[in-house]
Amino acid sequence: EIVLTQSPGTLSLSPGERAILSCRASQSVTNNFLAWFQHKPGQAPRLLIDDASTRATGIPDRFSGSGSGTDFTLIISSLDPEDSAVYYCQQCAHLPLTFGQGTKVEIK
Amino acid sequence: EVQLVESGGGLVQPGGSLRLSCATSGFAFRSYWLSWVRQAPGKGLQWVAIIKGDGSQKFYVDSVKGRFTISSDNAKNSLYLQMDSLRVEDTAVYFCAGGLGWTSLYWGQGTLVAVSP
Numbered sequence: 004e005i006v007l008t009q010s011p012g013t014l015s016l017s018p019g020e021r022a023i024l025s026c027r028a029s030q031s032v033t034n035n036f037l038a039w040f041q042h043k044p045g046q047a048p049r050l051l052i053d054d055a056s057t058r059a060t061g062i063p064d065r066f067s068g069s070g071s072g073t074d075f076t077l078i079i080s081s082l083d084p085e086d087s088a089v090y091y092c093q094q095c096a097h098l099p100l101t102f103g104q105g106t107k108v109e110i111k
Numbered sequence: 112e113v114q115l116v117e118s119g120g121g122l123v124q125p126g127g128s129l130r131l132s133c134a135t136s137g138f139a140f141r142s143y144w145l146s147w148v149r150q151a152p153g154k155g156l157q158w159v160a161i162i163k164g165d166g167s168q169k170f171y172v173d174s175v176k177g178r179f180t181i182s183s184d185n186a187k188n189s190l191y192l193q194m195d196s197l198r199v200e201d202t203a204v205y206f207c208a209g210g211l212g213w214t215s216l217y218w219g220q221g222t223l224v225a226v227s228p
Binding site for chain 2: 059095
């Protein structure tokens with residue numbers, strides 16, 4: 004099983020600041036099949052990034068993904084108050100599919 | 112418009128059974144991979160099971176193998192999760208989700224399953 008470790012656990016930033024979220028895999032993720040999701044309480048998770056760096060349809064360009072192999076990054080270039088949420092990475096290459104434990108982004 | 116609507120959650124005693132349903136519309140169900148993902152109270156997301164919309168392939172996380180069964184009815188564009196021998200640790204909000212690959216693009220709002228004596 005591929006274990007995904009996200010850091011930091013919590014980010015507390017002001018509107019307009021840049022958020023950098025990390026996701027490290029215990030082994031290489033084949034074809035970089037790594038996705039990022041945004042999840043707000045009481046809502047459905049929302050796909051942001053697929054295949055490590057491809058923005059899903061309708062996702063603002065302030066969200067960007069990068070990385071390969073075992074190290075992946077989600078950057079929110081300029082935080083908006085609506086970005087307050089928990090962000091999860093998920094590897095979609097190997098069974099069982101696994102999620103990281105999440106990074107909570109708080110907007111001051 | 113794509114829609115996924117879960118139903119069937121509720122309160123059940125340990126050892127009991129529940130059947131979750133997910134009614135879908137707005138996408139080519141047979142061609143999609145459909146998943147169940149759960150979130151225990153105060154915890155993160157956990158993938159539970161996945162099935163090809165035509166029912167040809169299905170996979171499970173180890174902790175539910177032999178207890179849960181995922182199935183699909185492509186005539187009704189519906190996904191199911193039969194949950195038997197439920198445990199307290201199965202308590203969670205269960206989401207159905209779908210995508211062309213194993214990454215889930217579309218998600219439902221979730222249904223709560225509570226397993227308690």
